[in-house]
Amino acid sequence: xxxxxxxxxxxxxxxxxxxxxxxxxxxxxxxxxxxxxxxxxxxxxxxxxxxxxxxxxxxxxxxxxxxxxxxxxxxxxxxxxxxxxxxxxxxxxxxxxxxxxxxxxxxxxxxxxxxxxxxxxxxxxxxxxxxxxxxxxxxxxxxxxxxxxxxxxxxxxxxxxxxxxxxxxxxxxxxxxxxxxxxxxxxxxxxxxxxxxxxxxxxxxxxxxxxxxxxxxxxxxxxxxxxxxxxxxxxxxxxx
Ligand SMILES: Nc1ncnc2c1ncn2[C@@H]1O[C@H](COP(=O)(O)OP(=O)(O)OP(=O)(O)O)[C@@H](O)[C@H]1O
Numbered sequence: 001x002x003x004x005x006x007x008x009x010x011x012x013x014x015x016x017x018x019x020x021x022x023x024x025x026x027x028x029x030x031x032x033x034x035x036x037x038x039x040x041x042x043x044x045x046x047x048x049x050x051x052x053x054x055x056x057x058x059x060x061x062x063x064x065x066x067x068x069x070x071x072x073x074x075x076x077x078x079x080x081x082x083x084x085x086x087x088x089x090x091x092x093x094x095x096x097x098x099x100x101x102x103x104x105x106x107x108x109x110x111x112x113x114x115x116x117x118x119x120x121x122x123x124x125x126x127x128x129x130x131x132x133x134x135x136x137x138x139x140x141x142x143x144x145x146x147x148x149x150x151x152x153x154x155x156x157x158x159x160x161x162x163x164x165x166x167x168x169x170x171x172x173x174x175x176x177x178x179x180x181x182x183x184x185x186x187x188x189x190x191x192x193x194x195x196x197x198x199x200x201x202x203x204x205x206x207x208x209x210x211x212x213x214x215x216x217x218x219x220x221x222x223x224x225x226x227x228x229x230x231x232x233x234x235x236x237x238x239x240x
Contacts, residue, residue, distance in 0.1 A: 078147035137168030
């Protein structure tokens, strides 16, 4: 699938937060949306998930406009929000089944797909545990499993490692990369942490609502005349 965002601008009241942002996501690749706090990442996710209404520009998913064919386009998207959105008192399986029902899956299909996802995440043995008893890293995995139940082609993750320890951050990041490589998933991973980004990733650098770069990480470094991503990110955004 191709994802193409063109000329997105957004304001909260009088305050411009995104300015003419255009980008393209490549099918089956891991993309990092890299930007410091306040860059506009969550706002962009709000537009991609239709939590916020488009004010200017459009987003096309395999040619389907989020403006004109929102239901068709949304079926192709799975989302993991910044804040944990699982019911802590329900079991892992109940959380998945509830979400599957919202997507119109039968109970049988929900069970099959849910167990398949849990197995892939090494969590099948926790299916009957209340989410409350899972650690932060496992909860995030359940959220990703849930986001994949309806078999979307595009997975959006808004700072999914917030609150996790270093080892869990790394494991989650690697897991999503594996999904891209092995399952052909297209992922957009928003972060302000340079250590979650690799030189081979497609990287979108967002700063103060503007897209400053959109390319392979190595190419962005080369264009900026730096050796590594940290230096490049600092010189692009003035962060330091
Ligand atoms: N509902 C809102 N009303 C007014 N301003 C907002 C609102 N939500 C966000 N903003 C402002 O818009 C700008 C971009 O915020 P946004 O949350 O999209 O950035 P971000 O890159 O996701 O940052 P963070 O990592 O801190 O969440 C910030 O200046 C923020 O204060």
